[in-house]
Amino acid sequence: MGASDRFERLREQASGETTGSSAPRLLGAVTLAVSILLISPILWLFVHGAGMEPGRIVELVVSETATEVTLNTLVLVAGVTVASLFIGVPLAILTVQTDLPFKRFWTVTSALPLVVPSYIGAFAFVSAFGPRGELADLLAPLGIEQLPTIYGLHGTVLVLTLFTYPYVFLTTRASLLSFDGTVVEAARTLNHTRWEAFKRVTFPQIAPGIAAGALLVALYALSDFGTPAIMRYDVFTRMIYNEQQARNVDAAAVLSMLLLVMAMGILLVESRINASRDGAYVSGGDRRPGEIRLGYWKLPATLFCAAIASLCLVLPVGILTQWLVRSGTRPPGGFSFGISHVANSVGLAAAAAGICLVVALPVAYLSARGTGPLSSLPERLSYIGYAVPGVVIGLALIYLGLQFVPFLYQSVVVLVFAYVVRFLPQAVGATESSILQVDPSYIEAARSLGYAPLSAFRQVVLPLVAPGIAAGAALVFLTTMKELPATLMLRPTGFETIVTYIWLVRGAAYQGQAAVPALILVGVSGLSMLVILRQEGN
Amino acid sequence: MTDTSDDSRSSTPSRRRFVTAGGAAMVTALAGCSSILGNGDDDSVSGSISLADFRGSGPLVSQRESPGGTSIEDLPDLDGELTLYLGGGEGGLYLDLIDLFEQKYDNFTANHRLEPSSDLANAIIQESEADATQADVFMAVDAGSLGAVANAGATAPLPDEALSSVRDSFQDGQGRWVGIAGRARAVPYNTDRLSASDMPSTVQEFPETGALQGAMGWAPTYGAFQSFITAMRLIRGDDETRAWLEAMLDHGVTEYDNEFRVSNSVADGELAAGFANHYYSLRVRSARESAPLELAFTEGDAGALVNVSGVEIVDGTDNADLAANFVRHVLSAEAQEFFATRTFAYPMIPGVAPVGGLPRIDELNPPDIDLTELADVDGTVDLLREAGVL
Numbered sequence: 001m002g003a004s005d006r007f008e009r010l011r012e013q014a015s016g017e018t019t020g021s022s023a024p025r026l027l028g029a030v031t032l033a034v035s036i037l038l039i040s041p042i043l044w045l046f047v048h049g050a051g052m053e054p055g056r057i058v059e060l061v062v063s064e065t066a067t068e069v070t071l072n073t074l075v076l077v078a079g080v081t082v083a084s085l086f087i088g089v090p091l092a093i094l095t096v097q098t099d100l101p102f103k104r105f106w107t108v109t110s111a112l113p114l115v116v117p118s119y120i121g122a123f124a125f126v127s128a129f130g131p132r133g134e135l136a137d138l139l140a141p142l143g144i145e146q147l148p149t150i151y152g153l154h155g156t157v158l159v160l161t162l163f164t165y166p167y168v169f170l171t172t173r174a175s176l177l178s179f180d181g182t183v184v185e186a187a188r189t190l191n192h193t194r195w196e197a198f199k200r201v202t203f204p205q206i207a208p209g210i211a212a213g214a215l216l217v218a219l220y221a222l223s224d225f226g227t228p229a230i231m232r233y234d235v236f237t238r239m240i241y242n243e244q245q246a247r248n249v250d251a252a253a254v255l256s257m258l259l260l261v262m263a264m265g266i267l268l269v270e271s272r273i274n275a276s277r278d279g280a281y282v283s284g285g286d287r288r289p290g291e292i293r294l295g296y297w298k299l300p301a302t303l304f305c306a307a308i309a310s311l312c313l314v315l316p317v318g319i320l321t322q323w324l325v326r327s328g329t330r331p332p333g334g335f336s337f338g339i340s341h342v343a344n345s346v347g348l349a350a351a352a353a354g355i356c357l358v359v360a361l362p363v364a365y366l367s368a369r370g371t372g373p374l375s376s377l378p379e380r381l382s383y384i385g386y387a388v389p390g391v392v393i394g395l396a397l398i399y400l401g402l403q404f405v406p407f408l409y410q411s412v413v414v415l416v417f418a419y420v421v422r423f424l425p426q427a428v429g430a431t432e433s434s435i436l437q438v439d440p441s442y443i444e445a446a447r448s449l450g451y452a453p454l455s456a457f458r459q460v461v462l463p464l465v466a467p468g469i470a471a472g473a474a475l476v477f478l479t480t481m482k483e484l485p486a487t488l489m490l491r492p493t494g495f496e497t498i499v500t501y502i503w504l505v506r507g508a509a510y511q512g513q514a515a516v517p518a519l520i521l522v523g524v525s526g527l528s529m530l531v532i533l534r535q536e537g538n
Numbered sequence: 539m540t541d542t543s544d545d546s547r548s549s550t551p552s553r554r555r556f557v558t559a560g561g562a563a564m565v566t567a568l569a570g571c572s573s574i575l576g577n578g579d580d581d582s583v584s585g586s587i588s589l590a591d592f593r594g595s596g597p598l599v600s601q602r603e604s605p606g607g608t609s610i611e612d613l614p615d616l617d618g619e620l621t622l623y624l625g626g627g628e629g630g631l632y633l634d635l636i637d638l639f640e641q642k643y644d645n646f647t648a649n650h651r652l653e654p655s656s657d658l659a660n661a662i663i664q665e666s667e668a669d670a671t672q673a674d675v676f677m678a679v680d681a682g683s684l685g686a687v688a689n690a691g692a693t694a695p696l697p698d699e700a701l702s703s704v705r706d707s708f709q710d711g712q713g714r715w716v717g718i719a720g721r722a723r724a725v726p727y728n729t730d731r732l733s734a735s736d737m738p739s740t741v742q743e744f745p746e747t748g749a750l751q752g753a754m755g756w757a758p759t760y761g762a763f764q765s766f767i768t769a770m771r772l773i774r775g776d777d778e779t780r781a782w783l784e785a786m787l788d789h790g791v792t793e794y795d796n797e798f799r800v801s802n803s804v805a806d807g808e809l810a811a812g813f814a815n816h817y818y819s820l821r822v823r824s825a826r827e828s829a830p831l832e833l834a835f836t837e838g839d840a841g842a843l844v845n846v847s848g849v850e851i852v853d854g855t856d857n858a859d860l861a862a863n864f865v866r867h868v869l870s871a872e873a874q875e876f877f878a879t880r881t882f883a884y885p886m887i888p889g890v891a892p893v894g895g896l897p898r899i900d901e902l903n904p905p906d907i908d909l910t911e912l913a914d915v916d917g918t919v920d921l922l923r924e925a926g927v928l
Binding site for chain 2: 401
């Protein structure tokens with residue numbers, strides 16, 4: 001794979017007799033080259049677009065399909081984002097600031113839905129509430145003939161909300177935890193009611209945290225492929241996939257560009273908010289504000305937490321378990337799930353995590369410690385991948401592969417490359433934050449003791465940042481395990497993973513067969529929560 | 539009530555034939571010799587694979603004569619690694635056949651990619667243009683996709699033995715693809731709610747039939763249904779087809795995910811009748827012998843379409859001999875018995891009979907259209923959208 005080859009070269013050169021001053025420059029140049037390679041799929045998209053007739057592009061952009069899908073997508077993103085706020089923020093406040101019983105327990109259950117891949121959630125919901133689903137079977141004897149359909153917009157919003165609101169919950173929770181209670185007390189002494197104190201003091205302080213979570217939710221809703229596909233709601237990802245499968249390259253490319261523009265818009269808002277947060281006044285007190293006593297709200301509040309946990313955790317796991325019990329021993333129609341699916345998933349995820357770990361290090365180091373104006377460019381570039389939905393990466397790599405490297409078409413190399421493009425930012429983020437915590441004077445000290453820059457880095461910095469890097473790699477591993485659209489589009493023929501198997505049996509309406517792989521996936525994803533919670537503890 | 543067996547076949551082939559169930563009534567024309575074959579047990583996966591493994595089990599399959607045609611025992615062993623693009627694959631049933639071949643031949647593996655037929659056809663065409671073909675063999679559940687690949691010049695010649703064993707109407711005019719299993723459009727109906735005489739003999743009459751008002755089901759997202767509508771467009775034109783779809787909607791028709799569910803709902807009595815491929819009703823009957831379910835067939839119109847699954851060799855394969863041998867295996871007596879008894883499809887070679895009670899394929903009255911022309915699915919989907927069906 002190109003990126004790692006270049007990195008190898010970089011390491012050879014670096015460990016050779018390079019002088020102190022040219023090493024960072026070389027590192028910068030190579031890192032920049034790697035970053036450019038990483039955004040090549042997106043560049044291809046625009047190159048392809050530039051090669052199209054302008055009239056054709058306009059025709060596609062203003063076509064009924066495109067406008068309808070744009071509207072559908074915007075409504076979905078807005079719906080999921082708003083609904084997530086209504087669940088995530090109250091849960092965060094309840095678990096941080098009130099005397100809710102079993103707070104620790106509800107904290108865990110509120111964060112945990114994040115580990116259920118949303119398409120598995122969608123699966124379970126269709127099975128529970130769909131036509132001829134479990135609920136329909138339960139209600140049939142009561143004479144209820146027809147349930148309102150779960151398919152379409154409301155079903156998609158429901159499922160995506162239930163499995164993405166933890167982003168809002170976690171970011172809001174983090175800002176509540178780091179928030180100085182003394183200012184609230186001050187407001188209270190000025191005769192503000194609790195509500196006024198919240199409105200005028202608490203809310204402005206935690207708003208950036210809420211917004212950061214909301215934007216993550218928005219980005220997720222925008223780029224999710226599995227849920228709208230299962231819920232039969234026409235959004236960009238589903239349409240791009242269908243157009244690509246039908247080999248309508250132009251339509252797929254134009255839709256992808258529209259989707260990218262929307263994703264960039266969301267990212268732009270996010271960077272604005274982050275920037276404003278950097279400048280925000282953060283008082284350093286760590287005194288927690290007094291607990292809000294729920295009084296007779298205690299029961300409804302507990303019921304609210306329980307209801308969300310039931311819908312997000314008990315229901316999907318219950319449905320999957322039920323499938324497991326019901327499905328016969330022998331899979332129907334040649335769909336047999338085996339250890340090879342698991343091995344393929346793990347192998348891909350390990351490769352992606354390993355490469356991200358290696359590539360993230362110089363990118364993050366330059367961004368954290370670089371001095372030149374371009375030093376943070378690679379990091380900025382790598383973040384673009386974060387906003388690029390899997391279907392778009394898949395689409396671009398299929399055509400890039402066919403055009404330029406036909407011998408790599410449908411190879412594991414291209415698939416792993418896609419994962420690296422998408423998930424590198426997670427590794428860069430985790431690595432960079434741990435590098436920032438290392439005092440630069442350590443390196444100075446090592447250099448003054450005669451160490452070469454690279455060995456100073458190896459001897460001094462690396463041991464200190466290792467936990468952060470490991471956490472980043474673990475995140476990449478777990479998100480790769482779950483990744484659906486790019487895996488579906490780019491996998492070699494005959495190479496099936498846990499995820500492609502789940503998709504295959506779903507397509508053949510043998511969803512009972514998906515129970516075991518889905519449970520495995522949920523179990524493995526559960527580990528990601530450990531990573532996140534450990535980070536929270538740091 | 540059950541129809542009696544074959545003696546009741548008059549010299550003029552009856553338009554409708556009961557899908558009978560139960561041992562005695564199932565006897566086919568040449569039956570009489572009781573089968574010495576065991577039913578293929580699913581757990582006997584080891585050692586030698588024989589006809590019994592290919593043959594299905596259950597009430598529809600008992601007492602069949604041995605299949606005629608070329609046995610796999612007379613074919614060279616499959617040897618090597620084959621890349622197979624599998625379009626549709628009948629919910630994984632075709633994978634069972636591939637699995638049997640892999641079990642029979644130690645040195646044979648088939649890497650497969652299972653996606654909708656039209657998608658894989660497009661992929662093959664594109665890969666072929668870029669000189670990066672992956673597949674050795676393309677096996678698909680609809681002739682339109684096979685035709686699209688053939689028309690793009692992305693196929694390699696098929697072995698003569700394969701082409702000579704299948705009727706001309708079920709293979710490409712230039713021998714670029716060949717049918718391996720047939721599927722007839724049919725109208726499953728519930729015998730508690732309707733009798734055979736209630737069933738119209740043309741599709742056009744359905745929206746005008748009072749007995750069917752608000753009591754029919756279809757699966758418009760399903761490929762076979764879309765082929766049926768494509769056939770209607772070819773025969774009667776877009777305007778009439780749109781009018782028919784709208785008339786059906788006005789008449790009241792329930793949408794389902796797939797035609798197995800349609801057939802199941804007919805058996806449950808939720809629906810009086812539905813549009814579905816013939817074998818779904820056989821699957822229902824195989825599981826529930828006493829289901830009040832029968833099949834009606836229309837005549838000479840889109841509703842009587844017989845479409846085929848077929849197979850072709852992809853141009854640029856570096857596995858031509860293995861691919862050709864694989865095609866011959868799919869048309870062997872054992873594989874055809876598999877399609878007949880496990881997928882309840884119409885076999886393509888004369889030596890193998892369809893499962894009991896089905897009208898023989900030459901008794902059906904399909905419309906006279908070139909199956910390759912069924913490739914225009916996009917136009918059909920647009921039409922279904924315009925009519926408000928999708």
